[in-house]
Amino acid sequence: MNLLNKLGLIIICTTLSCCAAFTPKNTVNKISSTALCQTEFVAIFVNFPTARANHCQINSRASFNLVIDPENKPINDSAWYGFKIVPYHSGVVNINLNYSHSKHRYPPKISYDGTTWDLLDKSNIKVISKNEIRLSIPVEKQKIFIAAQEIFSVSKHNSWINKIENNPSITKSIIGKSVQDRPIYKLETGYKLETGANQNKQYIFIVGRQHPPEVTGAMALAPFVETILSEGELALKFRTKYNLVIIPNMNPDGVIHGHWRHNMDGVDLNRDWGPFTQPETRTIENELQRFKDGDDELVLFLDFHSTWRNLFYTQTDKEPTSPANFARDWLKAADDRLGADVYKFTREQSPNSGKPTSKNYMYSTYGIPAITYEVGDNTDRKELSQAAKIFAQEMMKNLIEWDPSHD
Ligand SMILES: [Zn+2]
Numbered sequence: 001m002n003l004l005n006k007l008g009l010i011i012i013c014t015t016l017s018c019c020a021a022f023t024p025k026n027t028v029n030k031i032s033s034t035a036l037c038q039t040e041f042v043a044i045f046v047n048f049p050t051a052r053a054n055h056c057q058i059n060s061r062a063s064f065n066l067v068i069d070p071e072n073k074p075i076n077d078s079a080w081y082g083f084k085i086v087p088y089h090s091g092v093v094n095i096n097l098n099y100s101h102s103k104h105r106y107p108p109k110i111s112y113d114g115t116t117w118d119l120l121d122k123s124n125i126k127v128i129s130k131n132e133i134r135l136s137i138p139v140e141k142q143k144i145f146i147a148a149q150e151i152f153s154v155s156k157h158n159s160w161i162n163k164i165e166n167n168p169s170i171t172k173s174i175i176g177k178s179v180q181d182r183p184i185y186k187l188e189t190g191y192k193l194e195t196g197a198n199q200n201k202q203y204i205f206i207v208g209r210q211h212p213p214e215v216t217g218a219m220a221l222a223p224f225v226e227t228i229l230s231e232g233e234l235a236l237k238f239r240t241k242y243n244l245v246i247i248p249n250m251n252p253d254g255v256i257h258g259h260w261r262h263n264m265d266g267v268d269l270n271r272d273w274g275p276f277t278q279p280e281t282r283t284i285e286n287e288l289q290r291f292k293d294g295d296d297e298l299v300l301f302l303d304f305h306s307t308w309r310n311l312f313y314t315q316t317d318k319e320p321t322s323p324a325n326f327a328r329d330w331l332k333a334a335d336d337r338l339g340a341d342v343y344k345f346t347r348e349q350s351p352n353s354g355k356p357t358s359k360n361y362m363y364s365t366y367g368i369p370a371i372t373y374e375v376g377d378n379t380d381r382k383e384l385s386q387a388a389k390i391f392a393q394e395m396m397k398n399l400i401e402w403d404p405s406h407d
Helices: 003-018 154-165 215-228 233-241 252-256 279-292 326-342 358-366 381-401
Strands: 042-045 055-060 063-068 082-087 091-099 109-111 125-129 132-139 144-147 170-177 183-189 202-208 242-247 298-307 311-314 346-349 370-376
Touching: 082 091, 082 132, 132 144, 154 170, 154 183, 154 215, 154 252, 170 279, 183 279, 202 215, 202 279, 215 233, 215 242, 215 298, 215 370, 215 381, 233 242, 233 381, 242 279, 279 358, 298 358, 298 381, 311 326, 326 346, 326 381, 358 370, 370 381
Parallel strands: 063 091, 202 242, 202 298, 298 370, 311 346
Antiparallel strands: 042 082, 055 063, 082 144, 091 132, 109 144, 125 132, 170 183, 183 242, 311 370
């Protein structure tokens, strides 16, 4: 068999397997070998980073059931989905999202280019049950992306990382690899300074995206870090005293595969700080070694996530930290500036439960404030960005003024 025949066979086989759910009356004129399912009216694809829809059942030429499964069970209720609609005609396509192991959580977002996103209008959504919604989407000849949140894939993380690397005080490095061998990047201030001024400076350690669907956390991390790296007086002063380590995306495989929670080994990375059984968390363990050895000193740990509403999980006031009372004073100062009408949030004093989370591990190992920065799933995107800048400014003010001898 020559190569062309072989390729032909592969394409036919792939197409047949993709089309297994077809009923004979749904004659398909436009065959795509990569569609999850299709009729002569429309094709549905999950062949792009972050996509998730596990099975497709065709009800009629313009009506489909998409089953949304998690990557693993048991798992948190973070039912991520993402798919692309390619219409062959104009009309309305009806898509039922059926959740096999969760309730519907994320209001659908729509995009025509994969970059600019809007909330899908409520008039296009019908709630059938807590496990099922129906989307009625007008289509013309343009492709349409539908996803649980705006798509914030590894490529978006990496282009931001490359942009930040242009900052003269930043060094980018690969500090480890994921299960599927994707790089885990670190950005760090200090090393490019000719004076070696990083010496004797304490470090703020920032991580993000342990949990793939938590896009609003990733959206807040960027302006938070950019504020600290800016050329304003406050930031310049801050960086004469402190360095930063930033690991923006701890779970690149999970992000690419549209996971609800876990890495490719089916492990919740934020339950693996301490055991460090996974390549992603071992990367962090290695990075922390110099702080354990006493070569460098940590002053604050922040871990960016998303949940139902804006909040910060902190140590309780009874758990001593150094700097003392940082979380209380920092969040009070930010709250005084933000007000509930701009960005409503709460501080949740969350005692060390013994679970191997980043917060518990970093507090019990280093005695520093270790804080989970949670952004609401549905928080206004401009507001979360404005708030992140204010949280960064107030963090800098607090730490510039901190005098360890007063603790
Ligand atoms: Zn999370």
